[in-house]
Amino acid sequence: MKEEFWKAIVECDENFDGIFYYGVMTTGIFCRPSCRSKTPKQQNVKIFHNYEEPTVEGFRPCKRCRPDLLTHxxxxxxxxxxxxxxxxxxxxxxxxxxxxxxxxxxxxxxxxxxxxxxxxxxxxxxxxxxxxxxxxxxxxxxxxxxxxxxxxxxxxxxxxxxxxxxxxxxxxxxxxxxxxxxx
The missing domain is CATH 1.10.10.60 (Homeodomain-like)
Incomplete structure (x- = not known):
């Protein structure tokens, strides 16, 4: 994972929204970088470059940041x-x-x-x-x-x-x- 992506997740940086999404393997949920949910452990994070990839892999969208909605x-x-x-x-x-x-x-x-x-x-x-x-x-x-x-x-x-x-x-x-x- 790129260091800037991890930093964006930790800092909930909305400037990276739409650039990538991240899935948390232990919960099966994927989020926007700006999501205010608890920061996951880095080793449990998987990066996706569009919002369809995590769904195909069985992740469900976060109910807090709603990465499944195009406009957010x-x-x-x-x-x-x-x-x-x-x-x-x-x-x-x-x-x-x-x-x-x-x-x-x-x-x-x-x-x-x-x-x-x-x-x-x-x-x-x-x-x-x-x-x-x-x-x-x-x-x-x-x-x-x-x-x-x-x-x-x-x-x-x-x-x-x-x-x-x-x-x-x-x-x-x-x-x-x-x-x-x-x-």
Whole structure:
């Protein structure tokens, strides 16, 4: 086995995903190099250059890293995707980091760290951006009052909404409506 392949397995290096797969002879399972499962003993590892070879030899795909799927997103990417989905579906409700973490079965600290590393913003920043984008849409395409818009997108009062909106957009909600609709 090439030393760089062994190093990739030990370090769970996703840069080698698709370049090779490895089977563990003692378990009969094959994985991607990025798999976070326990590092096997080097003498029990067999290298494969495509995902069909291990199946032909009787290995079954790992349930954690799913080497049998051609497109694969990491556990971190899946967590972020689920967090975005939950926040997008519930942006008008009060949802804190702890609530979100409980829904996703992870710790708040871990969620915050992974979300920020994958998106360059915190979950609360994402949620705020989602609310502001929805507010802009409501301001331009409905006749709702600013208080109704604020409540609709999850703000508790219009004063706070107006302050946050101005900070993010550069205009008050009313000025934004006037500037873009003329009414």
């Amino acid at each position: 997103s990491t556990t971190k990417q899946n967590l972020v995707k689920k967090a975005i989905q939950v926040m997008s579906e519930n942006y008008s409700k009060e949802i804190g980091l702890t609530d979100l973490a409980v829904k996703l079965y992870v710790s708040p600290f871990y969620l915050q760290r992974i979300f920020k590393s994958e998106t360059a913003m915190s979950p609360s920043q994402f949620l705020l951006n989602k609310r502001i984008e929805r507010a802009k849409d409501l301001i331009l395409h409905t006749s709702l009052s600013m208080t109704e818009v604020a409540l609709e997108v999850g703000f508790k009062n219009s004063a706070h909404f107006s302050s946050v909106f101005r900070k993010k957009v550069g205009y008050s909600p009313t000025e934004y409506r006037l500037k873009h609709t003329g009414s």
